[in-house]
Every structure is written in C-alpha cells, then in structure tokens.
Amino acid sequence: MGCSPFFAATGCHPVLPLDVFEATYLMPAPDHLVSTTDLIGARARALARRQQDLEVIYSKVYEARLAAARQLERDHTTTIRDFDFQRGALVLMRNTAIEKSLNRKMRPRYLGPY
Template identity: 60%
Template sequence: MGCSPYFAVTGSHHLIPLDIIEATYLQPPPLSILSSEDLIVRRAIALQKRDAQVERLHSRVLQHRIEAARCFERDHAATIRDFNFKRSDLVLVRNTKIEKSLNRKMRPRYLGPLITVSRNRGGAYILAELDGTLFDRPFAAFRVIPYFARKSITLPEDFTDVGEDQVRRMEEQDNHGDDEADQDPQDEAN
C-alpha cells in the first residue's frame, strides 16, 4: 500500500522510539512559537492534505487488489476451471460435509454419478439422481466435476420427478449454491 496500516487509519505516522527526535508531521518545522491561529491554520492544511492522501491510498489498495487477483489467477490457472456442463452430462459432487469431520478417511470424497439438468443464473448446477429425482437446491460449481463414463445417456424431456416449471424457477434463481456447502446429495435424495 505504500504506507503503514496506522497511517491508513489515522492519516499520521506513528511514533516509535527512533522517531521521537524526528518530525512526525508533513509540514516544515515552525521557526518560532506559533499563535493559536497559526496552529489552527497548520492543522487545517494537514487536514486538507488528508483527503488527497486517503484518495491516493484508496487507489493503491484497489490497484493491489486487482494485481493480487491477476496473480492468483495466473498462479492457479491449472486448478481454476469452469467445466460448463450441459444437460444430461454425468457429474460427481464433492462431499464437503465430511471435510470438517475427523473420521473422514473412509468416507466417500465424491458422490454420484448425478445428471446435470441445467445451470441457474448464479452459476450453480441443478442436478438429479439417475432415476430422475431432482435435488431441491442447486450445487455450487466448484463442487461439481465431470464423471467420465464410457457411454453417454440421452435424457427424455420429462425425466425428472417434478415439472418443467419447477426446473425453470430454479434456473431463475441467483443462488451460487455455496450457501449450502454442507448439503449431502445422499441425504437429500432420501
């Protein structure tokens, strides 16, 4: 950011034992004792400079955020993927419910295969079991990975257990699917 966190919050530099003998403000030192009016003028000038400093600080923080996001995308280019599954694609869902438990060693890490029905406006996937049972909530895109089957499945138009209008309502949601990270497809199907 180009300055200390203390300066970012207060607009002035903090004192450490080495700085006691140095000037800690941005104006030249006074040549003599100041009157109250002169002191107020000096403080007003410092306050006027504060807005410009805060604006410069804000632009630096924003620039560093954008730079950090680009750096993250560059460093993780091999792991960030948007598979963009189509209707009737077979997928696996990462079982995030077990990630916090201590006895996860023998639990299934991925659940499925499941069938992709569609994708909502938020980017989450609407999935169904192989028998057509539609899950009541969409799944976050980061939890869904492709299932490589030897043969593809063709789906009839009305294969789900609910009507097409229910699927359309789920598609219109802006839900990203990550608010229910602990949902388990096996629990919902039962």
C-alpha cells in the first residue's frame, strides 16, 4: 500500500517513539497547551488531503493485485485452461476438501452438476 494500515484507516500517521526514519507527526511538537480550534484546523488539513491519499493507496493496491494475477498466470501456464463451457453443459467439480480426511471413502468424490 505504501503506507501503514493505521494511516489507511484513519488518514493520519501514528505517533510512535521508535519511528526515527520517517516523520510521523505532521505538526511541530507543542510547547504549550494547544487549543481546540488549532487541533480542529490540523485535522481539517489532514482530511483535505485524505482523498488524494486514498487514491494513491488504491492505485498501489490495484497494481499489486494485477501484478499478482500476472505472476500466477506465469507460474501456472501449464495448469490453467480455458474450457469454455456452453450453457447447459454438465460440469462436475472434484471435491478436493475431502482428500486428506480419513473418512473419505463414502463421501462424494465430485460435486455437481453445475
């Protein structure tokens, strides 16, 4: 995603004492008690950037999904087949959920028809 899950959910960076490589606090450290209007203004500025941040996160996640799909197709080119079944054709699906169970003898080997 390019950001932390906390930022994706809330729109602001968490304040962590162990984060020394990236600035996680967007405002300078307060040296006095911050007023409510200043806090609301800071949150409003963060919310104004929220839509842009979500668009960046969405594009990165979508590209990662496409890359994963392309990689899966490359890895399984010999096993992926397009059978192109017509409407009304009898299709049976192998029940692979029971293959490691001990009482599979009397269970249905194929599911369907679909």
